[in-house]
Amino acid sequence: MYGIVKLRNISKNEWEAKFQGNYGLYTIKITTNGKKTTYFSCSCPSDYYPCKHIPDVEEAIAKRIADNKKEKKDNIQLCDLIKNVSAQDLRKFIITQSEYDLELQNAVFLEFSDNIENTKGNKYLMMLRKAFESVAIDANEYYHEEWINIDVLDQWFEKADKYIERKQYDEAILVCKACIEEYSEWLYNIDDDISLLFSDEYQSVPFDIMISLLKHTNKKELFDYCLMEMKKKKYAKTEFFCGFQRIIKKLKASVDTDAFIIKQDEMLNNVKDKSSSEAEKILRQKIYYYRCLSQDKKAWAVMEDNIQIKSFCLKVVKKKINKNMFPEAKELINNYIENQNKNTDNYSDNTWNLLLLDIAQKENDYPAIRELLNKIININFEEKYYKAYKEMFDPEEWHIEREKLLQHYCNEEYFNKSVAGLLKAENDKEYLKRNIDKFLSLDRLDNYFKCISPDYDIDVRKMYKKILAFYTENFTGKHFYEHILLLLKRLSGYKNGEKTALDIINKFRITYAKRTLMMEVLARF
Numbered sequence: 001m002y003g004i005v006k007l008r009n010i011s012k013n014e015w016e017a018k019f020q021g022n023y024g025l026y027t028i029k030i031t032t033n034g035k036k037t038t039y040f041s042c043s044c045p046s047d048y049y050p051c052k053h054i055p056d057v058e059e060a061i062a063k064r065i066a067d068n069k070k071e072k073k074d075n076i077q078l079c080d081l082i083k084n085v086s087a088q089d090l091r092k093f094i095i096t097q098s099e100y101d102l103e104l105q106n107a108v109f110l111e112f113s114d115n116i117e118n119t120k121g122n123k124y125l126m127m128l129r130k131a132f133e134s135v136a137i138d139a140n141e142y143y144h145e146e147w148i149n150i151d152v153l154d155q156w157f158e159k160a161d162k163y164i165e166r167k168q169y170d171e172a173i174l175v176c177k178a179c180i181e182e183y184s185e186w187l188y189n190i191d192d193d194i195s196l197l198f199s200d201e202y203q204s205v206p207f208d209i210m211i212s213l214l215k216h217t218n219k220k221e222l223f224d225y226c227l228m229e230m231k232k233k234k235y236a237k238t239e240f241f242c243g244f245q246r247i248i249k250k251l252k253a254s255v256d257t258d259a260f261i262i263k264q265d266e267m268l269n270n271v272k273d274k275s276s277s278e279a280e281k282i283l284r285q286k287i288y289y290y291r292c293l294s295q296d297k298k299a300w301a302v303m304e305d306n307i308q309i310k311s312f313c314l315k316v317v318k319k320k321i322n323k324n325m326f327p328e329a330k331e332l333i334n335n336y337i338e339n340q341n342k343n344t345d346n347y348s349d350n351t352w353n354l355l356l357l358d359i360a361q362k363e364n365d366y367p368a369i370r371e372l373l374n375k376i377i378n379i380n381f382e383e384k385y386y387k388a389y390k391e392m393f394d395p396e397e398w399h400i401e402r403e404k405l406l407q408h409y410c411n412e413e414y415f416n417k418s419v420a421g422l423l424k425a426e427n428d429k430e431y432l433k434r435n436i437d438k439f440l441s442l443d444r445l446d447n448y449f450k451c452i453s454p455d456y457d458i459d460v461r462k463m464y465k466k467i468l469a470f471y472t473e474n475f476t477g478k479h480f481y482e483h484i485l486l487l488l489k490r491l492s493g494y495k496n497g498e499k500t501a502l503d504i505i506n507k508f509r510i511t512y513a514k515r516t517l518m519m520e521v522l523a524r525f
Contacts, residue, residue, distance in 0.1 A: 007060055017057045019044075027148075028057050047476055047517040102134030106152060110159055114171075124178035128156065132186045137194050148197045153179060153205075160209055169216035176206035177225070180240060188234040200239045207243035211250055223248060223255040227263045236278070245285055252289065260289055275308040283309065307332060308339070310351075317355055326359050350379050366392075378408060381418035383425050402426065433459060440467050461500050464491045468504060472512065481521040488525055501525070 005025065006018040017028040021044055031039040037058060042051050082090065098105040109127040116123050131152040156179055163172035183202065187195050210222070229235070230244040248260055264286050271279045283306055290299040300319075303312040313336050320329040333352045340349075353376050360368035373389040376382070393401055402422075409418040423432040440463060468484060488505065492498040505522055512518055 004057060004060055007057070007064065009064075015057070015061050017060070019053050019057065021053065026053060028053055030054070030057060030061065032061070047478070047515065049517075102130060106131040106134065106155070110155055113159070122174050122178055122181075124156075124175050125182060128152075128178045128182035129185075131156070132182055135186070137190075137197065150183075150198060150202055153183060153202050157205055157209070160206075164209075164213070169213050173210055173213060173217055173222070176210050179206045180243070181229070184234045184238065184240050187238075203239035204243055207246055211247060214247075214250060219251050219254040220256075223251045223259070227259065231263075231267065237281075241281075249289065261286060264289075274306070279306075280309045280311065283312070307336070310336070314351065321355065321359060321362075324362075326363060330356065330359060350376050353379070377405065381409065381421040383421060386422065386425050437463060461491065461494055461497060465500065465504060472508060472518075476515065476518070478517055478521070481518045484518075485521050485525060488522075 002020055002022075004017055005020050008016055010016050013032045013034060015030045015032075017030070019026045019028055019042075023045060026042055026044045028042045029040065030037055037054075040050060040054050042053050044051050044053060046052070085093075094104075094108065098108060106127070109131070113124065113127060135150065135152055137148065156175055160172040160175040160179075163169070163175065180203075187198075210217075214222075226244040226247050230241055235241045235244070252260065264282050268274075268279060268282045271282070273279065283302055287299045287302050290296070290302070300316075304316055307313040307316055313332060317329050317332050320326075320332070333356055337352055353372050357369065357372040357376065360372055370389070370392050373385055373392070376385045377389055390398055390402075406419065406422060409422060420432060420435060423429075423435065437459070464487060468487060471480070472484065488501045491504075492501045494500075502525075505525060508522060509519065
């Protein structure tokens with residue numbers, strides 16, 4: 001089926017449509033001032049503005065409005081019908097209908113939840129649970145969407161705002177708690193690919209609302225609630241967890257400050273791998289908490305006691321280097337590297353080599369400097385370290401060492417940045433040109449064209465023509481067209497380059513005449 005799948009009136013002048021197109025299901029939003037469209041958006045990948053789907057939806061909206069007016073004129077109105085229905089029959093109908101229509105059920109809860117007496121638990125939990133039963137998302141249908149709206153949550157956030165307007169702060173907080181608990185449960189039980197389609201704002205908004213109401217609530221009760229909830233598995237590695245932490249930090253001065261640290265220690269005891277990201281996350285909260293209390297010594301003690309975590313070890317090492325405690329700093333680094341080598345077959349991280357190089361330079365340890373520079377550029381080529389390493393050799397020695405490095409980097413199966421970097425540093429333009437041409441891409445041409453262009457004018461122009469022809473055939477979009485324009489301007493800087501650029505543009509105008517946006521961008525050449 002091609003065309004409008006669903007069209008609904010969100011508010012007085014706002015409409016949302018689902019449109020089945022060539023590349024999946026698109027979401028279209030249109031706002032009017034009653035007559036004209038004042039805003040529109042479509043999630044389709046079209047370069048045209050507006051895309052072809054907007055007029056179709058506008059036409060459908062106009063027809064829907066016209067039909068509604070005709071119905072009001074010619075047919076009996078709903079309000080007139082309800083006047084003749086008894087309250088008992090109307091209740092019976094709503095109850096029966098709600099069993100099958102979960103959206104209607106949610107609408108009833110939203111409108112009449114005030115009429116339900118508060119119990120010991122949170123009455124809104126059941127309402128949100130029922131509401132989420134009506135939410136069904138197919139990830140394939142929303143392939144081109146940046147984010148998907150969750151109408152259920154938007155409606156309940158509005159309900160919380162209405163409670164705040166009426167100064168019913170406790171009710172607003174109960175709604176927020178229900179949104180947190182039921183949305184997290186729903187996310188935890190759906191496919192991971194689908195959960196990525198929803199903005200993190202849906203996880204943070206209820207906490208924002210509760211933080212705005214802290215002066216109107218029982219702080220100790222909210223603090224205990226956060227400590228209890230955040231232990232649940234469903235919150236791990238989510239923005240919900242961070243939200244609980246935000247509230248706890250806000251309340252630290254108003255409640256028992258030791259309780260937070262005790263809770264973090266309990267959570268840490270349940271983590272088997274004390275070097276994991278999960279352990280680091282908990283320890284960071286302790287550090288941040290101590291710093292909020294101006295207890296910097298305790299914060300540093302947490303890091304010094306947990307140097308199995310890279311970021312903590314790094315800070316402790318840097319502190320020791322700044323205090324000229326070089327032997328202690330080297331011992332920490334070497335112990336960390338040794339532990340990493342036990343856990344991984346290939347340890348390749350220059351972080352520690354660079355720190356050891358800093359120490360060696362401060363100690364004027366030239367053998368160590370030479371060895372460390374070799375390690376650094378063997379792991380990852382960087383021109384400044386390459387040049388520093390080169391300076392430690394005489395010309396004859398360097399010729400041999402250069403070939404060793406080139407053999408170490410070289411791989412004929414794919415483009416190697418280290419090979420290109422070495423050739424550029426050595427000003428070996430012929431070898432560099434062949435290497436770039438073999439693995440030609442826009443980025444590589446961008447990065448190295450200045451180095452080879454003065455001596456290989458014709459070859460570089462051929463490279464430009466080749467890569468532009470390939471990319472324009474396979475890619476579309478404004479960002480890409482802007483990049484093409486930039487490359488054409490660069491190309492025009494070569495001898496006879498302007499003529500080559502104009503020839504390319506003229507060819508594009510014939511081949512891609514239907515790409516309106518592309519033609520608009522190229523017209524600026």
